[in-house]
Amino acid sequence: MDYTGYRNIAIISHVDHGKTTLVDGMLRQTLEPVHGRELKERVMDSDTLEQERGITILAKNTAVEYEGVKINIVDTPGHADFGGEVERVLGMVDGCLLLVDAVDGPMPQTRFVLGKALELGLKPMVVINKIDRPEARPDEAVDLTFDLMADLGASEEQLDFPVIYAVAREGRAFMDPDSPRDDLRELFEAVLREIPAPEVDLDAPFQMLVTSFDYSEYLGRIVVGRIRRGSVSRGESVSLIRKDGSVGRSRVAQTFTHLGLQRTEAQSVGAGDIVALSGLEDAGIGETIADPDAPEALPAISVDEPTVSMVFSPNTSPFAGKEGRYVTSRHLEDRLRREAQTNVSLVVEEITPEEFKVSGRGQLHLSVLLENMRREGYEVQVAGPQVIRREVDGKVQEPVEHLVIDVPSDYASAVIGVLSGRKGQMVQMEPQGDRTRVEFRIPSRALLGFRTQFLSMTGGEGIMSHVFDGYEPWSGDLRTRNNGSLVATERGPAFAYSISKLQERGVFFIEPGTEVYGGMIVGENGRENDLDVNVCKNKKLTNVRSAGADDSLNLTPPRRLSLEDALEYIADDELVEITPKSIRLRKKTLEPGMRAKK
Known part of the structure; x- marks a missing residue:
């Protein structure tokens, strides 16, 4: 095939705006007629975590052929924490399909990835997806996208972008919303028409x-x-x-x-x-x-610097080695070094032979690495995420985020109050029916531990997304956690009797029968200070009390912590213990007497 028969495009968008679904549709409509078989759903999200979370983590490439032209397609992550994946692959393409939700409009991660694409001079095509939704506002989405591109410094040619309307889950796209089509033909034709063929020399040295x-x-x-x-x-x-x-x-x-x-x-x-x-x-x-006869280097891939770090070390708890296959510092170092070879936005530094500082683009970026490691059989313990500060002209600076929240209007004032207390500066507020959309500029560290509180405050109906937005002078001390921990004093199984007597003191993370050890965090105290508790004490059996008496105890269901929840919760003197079967919280110093001296 002649090289003019290629088009190289990336599909970029915010999380859950439908880009993986659109790629699925493009594959089906070009491959199924050829192969005569039906493709499975979300075929591009091959990673197990991607399928579970419904997000794209790893950039992937595929290709379709339309009218004799091969279209190479790169499906990129929408979350800024995986920006290293985005930056790697945008250099391979000549244009991009910018997918925008007809209801949400462009979102923070849209801004991040689009900015990278425009800097590289890529030709954008705007696809307004989900226009079949009752609350869709496609014209406003187009206007907001134009304003965003102008704000990002797009050229006049880039601002003269074609607009295509789509219902990706139905495999439909069309140029005129008043004349919808039942396939993606007009999208393919627009790609051939609008995206330039690569300018290359086939006879030059490789x-x-x-x-x-x-x-x-x-x-x-x-x-x-x-x-x-x-x-x-x-x-x-x-x-x-x-x-x-x-x-x-x-x-x-x-x-x-x-x-x-x-x-x-x-x-x-x-x-x-x-x-x-x-x-x-x-x-x-x-x-x-x-070519060995003309070895000329191409410009190296430019990747934004990490903003968050965690300290990884082998598991040292009393339960160490019980559940994992890889438990030593050598295993841990080898795994982290291998990850750093392919994960270009990850930096691994040895602090001591037993501790490694791992820096990435955000908490989600590092938590996905930890989740993959535990599934592979590793045992590891990590300290809480810390933002990476830098010094410029003798002044300390910290990373800040552009935060967008979308909440039911009844909750807006409470959320705004909490974010203002975390040193957030409101940039814009826009009512949207019975919901309110608010934008903030806020220190990155202020968002550590906020997600769980946010979901609780909004009854699970709030939506938040944020993206790295540069550095600003250090904004001073910031307190984001107001409660201490409930810390076990003994090793053994937790009893319902003990938990029932202590549950008025706070919220438990464990249930009866859970094996605990001294120094393990078993719940959140209702007050600011830590509280040592013995959850392994059971009431003595007597001739008037049967062994089944605990069944009648009225226990509050425990709060289940995911890996991300655990990383958000822990304080500076605490660790998360991660194994293939368990996620536990613990104090760095397990002995109560030693903790009191510090």
């Missing part, structure tokens, strides 16, 4: 930037990227230009291209296409693979 990895049990590491110029064939020798400027030699074992969900082996691959190469085990993200 050059390609590594943007992501895949892995095969048979082929080992597979590098993925877009060929900028020239071509390469299997078995051919290439130069590997590393980030430090050194140049090595390697050999391409096999060359692959993509179509639909298949990776197809090819004799050679050429400029303009997004391809996969095996045999390059030493290649790293952001490094250049080039």
